[in-house]
Amino acid sequence: MDTPKDQTKSQKPKARWAPALFLCLLCTTAFTLGAILQQRVYSWTGSGGGDLMQVLLGNGRRVLADQFFTTADIYFHSGAYPSIFDRQYPSTNSARLARGVQETPEQEDAEHDREIALLNRPIDWIERFGRNFQITKETHLSGGKEREILPWLKLSADLDPKRVDTYTVASYWLRVHLGKPKEAEEFLREGLLANPDSYEILLELGRLYFENYHDLARARNLWEAAYRRWNKREAGKPRPDLRALDQITVRLAWLEEEEGHYAQAIKWLKVALAKKASPNPEGLEARLKELQAKLKEAEAPSPAPKA
Amino acid sequence: MNRIRASISTIWAVSGIVIKELYRRKDFYVLFVVTAVITLMMASVNFFHEGKIVRYLKDICLLLIWISALVIAIATTARQLPAERESRTIFPLLAKPVTRGQVVVGKFLGCWLACGIALVVFYVFFGVICLAKQDHIGFWQYFQAIWLQWGMLAIVIGMVLLGSVVFSAPSANATICFVAVVSILILGSHLHKIAITEPEPLSVLLSSLYFLIPHLEWFYAVRDRLVFDQNLIPWVDCLLATLYAAAYVAIFLCGTWMLFRRRVLTT
Numbered sequence: 001m002d003t004p005k006d007q008t009k010s011q012k013p014k015a016r017w018a019p020a021l022f023l024c025l026l027c028t029t030a031f032t033l034g035a036i037l038q039q040r041v042y043s044w045t046g047s048g049g050g051d052l053m054q055v056l057l058g059n060g061r062r063v064l065a066d067q068f069f070t071t072a073d074i075y076f077h078s079g080a081y082p083s084i085f086d087r088q089y090p091s092t093n094s095a096r097l098a099r100g101v102q103e104t105p106e107q108e109d110a111e112h113d114r115e116i117a118l119l120n121r122p123i124d125w126i127e128r129f130g131r132n133f134q135i136t137k138e139t140h141l142s143g144g145k146e147r148e149i150l151p152w153l154k155l156s157a158d159l160d161p162k163r164v165d166t167y168t169v170a171s172y173w174l175r176v177h178l179g180k181p182k183e184a185e186e187f188l189r190e191g192l193l194a195n196p197d198s199y200e201i202l203l204e205l206g207r208l209y210f211e212n213y214h215d216l217a218r219a220r221n222l223w224e225a226a227y228r229r230w231n232k233r234e235a236g237k238p239r240p241d242l243r244a245l246d247q248i249t250v251r252l253a254w255l256e257e258e259e260g261h262y263a264q265a266i267k268w269l270k271v272a273l274a275k276k277a278s279p280n281p282e283g284l285e286a287r288l289k290e291l292q293a294k295l296k297e298a299e300a301p302s303p304a305p306k307a
Numbered sequence: 308m309n310r311i312r313a314s315i316s317t318i319w320a321v322s323g324i325v326i327k328e329l330y331r332r333k334d335f336y337v338l339f340v341v342t343a344v345i346t347l348m349m350a351s352v353n354f355f356h357e358g359k360i361v362r363y364l365k366d367i368c369l370l371l372i373w374i375s376a377l378v379i380a381i382a383t384t385a386r387q388l389p390a391e392r393e394s395r396t397i398f399p400l401l402a403k404p405v406t407r408g409q410v411v412v413g414k415f416l417g418c419w420l421a422c423g424i425a426l427v428v429f430y431v432f433f434g435v436i437c438l439a440k441q442d443h444i445g446f447w448q449y450f451q452a453i454w455l456q457w458g459m460l461a462i463v464i465g466m467v468l469l470g471s472v473v474f475s476a477p478s479a480n481a482t483i484c485f486v487a488v489v490s491i492l493i494l495g496s497h498l499h500k501i502a503i504t505e506p507e508p509l510s511v512l513l514s515s516l517y518f519l520i521p522h523l524e525w526f527y528a529v530r531d532r533l534v535f536d537q538n539l540i541p542w543v544d545c546l547l548a549t550l551y552a553a554a555y556v557a558i559f560l561c562g563t564w565m566l567f568r569r570r571v572l573t574t
Binding site for chain 1: 352354355356357359360361362363455496497499500501517518522524525526528529531532534535537540541544547548
């Protein structure tokens with residue numbers, strides 16, 4: 001028969017291991033629960049996991065993405081930028097930064113002059129003296145310094161991959177001003193992965209193949225895909241994006257003309273005219289007539305060789 | 308003459324204690340390490356295989372320097388007078404004999420010089436980072452940036468010192484001053500524009516506030532000039548801005564002294 005002393009001796013090793021075993025049990029439970037819950041958490045956020053910014057910021061990241069896009073614009077204008085208190089003429093950030101892509105130099109200058117005129121009107125001595133410290137002379141980045149806007153565009157795209165402007169604007173500066181079509185293509189493809197229905201990205205990708213790689217076949221495929229996406233997304237809207245349609249169809253017409261496919265070129269111009277996409281339909285009609293004349297000339301039987 | 312000399316040496320002695328406090332405490336080291344780590348991490352990021360992109364780095368580094376300098380200035384100044392009262396070291400200090408005015412000026416000078424030392428360290432790091440990414444840095448642009456930031460910190464230190472005799476706790480003083488400084492930096496230059504659009508009593512209030520507050524945003528604008536490689540600010544304007552800062556410092560120190568000399572120190 002065991003004495004009480006012996007009983008304590010036999011119980012001692014068990015008692016020593018109990019906390020460690022309990023800890024193991026807790027770890028196993030935590031691991032099991034983690035494995036079960038992980039999939040559920042992904043379905044709550046809809047992010048598929050892994051995206052730390054999505055988890056930390058939620059939809060607030062879109063605000064940050066907008067701010068970074070604006071910062072890129074501020075950098076492009078070398079820091080001279082009207083604040084929300086200065087700006088009485090509404091002008092979206094995308095429009096300002098994409099000016100190099102979309103607006104004529106005259107339009108751009110007029111808009112800048114209006115904004116800078118506002119900045120150049122100090123109300124009192126405090127503001128007048130403060131101007132000596134602020135950047136009031138607007139200069140645009142040039143000579144390769146356009147690269148300074150890139151980090152902000154990249155960060156903006158990382159925060160909000162659904163923001164299509166970020167990809168097209170970054171691609172424009174990369175391929176036209178910095179001579180980096182490969183990087184532009186990679187970035188556009190990233191954008192296309194996040195926005196598979198974007199006709200804007202396909203249009204820009206087509207431009208890259210047409211203008212930088214001179215690969216007409218791929219450019220055609222991309223612009224035709226852009227046209228299909230445009231039809232899918234915009235055709236049914238009361239106010240469709242006609243500017244993009246104009247760019248897609250007119251570019252397709254150029255491409256077909258360059259290849260000598262006049263009938264195809266005419267077809268694209270007719271699409272642009274039928275949907276009233278062009279801001280200058282008279283010019284488009286004149287171009288159409290020229291193409292029709294070229295087509296007639298090409299189809300006319302060549303005179304028989306003299307015997 | 309001897310009295311003035313004695314007074315200066317007293318002020319200098321009081322300020323020396325504050326400077327020693329800066330390098331004994333861990334605030335500066337922590338902020339410097341955080342600034343350095345974040346800047347170096349950002350410098351290591353590759354954007355579209357472009358190695359010469361530098362402005363975003365200057366922007367982020369200078370922003371961190373401004374935040375760190377503000378935190379050091381406010382946190383160091385806010386605890387000076389309350390700490391002396393709490394630990395009762397104010398009594399032997401005033402029994403030396405040191406006047407209350409000398410204590411106020413000495414504390415201000417100590418905090419300001421401590422911030423100056425911290426700024427030099429931060430800007431040396433900033434300069435090294437910039438030199439690693441670009442071919443040259445404009446020495447005088449950097450000098451103006453440090454000088455004007457230091458001038459702005461003098462106003463902030465004066466403001467916090469006044470706050471430390473007005474508010475009951477250093478934490479409340481630090482928080483209120485930090486909010487006030489950030490608000491001035493963001494909205495200071497726009498108050499009069501907002502005032503125009505507001506109805507009468509609010510309009511007058513905002514306009515009065517606009518003309519009363521120290522316009523710290525002038526000094527902050529120098530940061531943008533450094534980021535965007537702008538020309539030097541005319542030296543006359545720098546001098547005028549320095550005088551402007553000195554005037555506000557004088558106002559705040561006078562206010563602090565007037566309140567502090569009537570303050571009953573026993574608790």
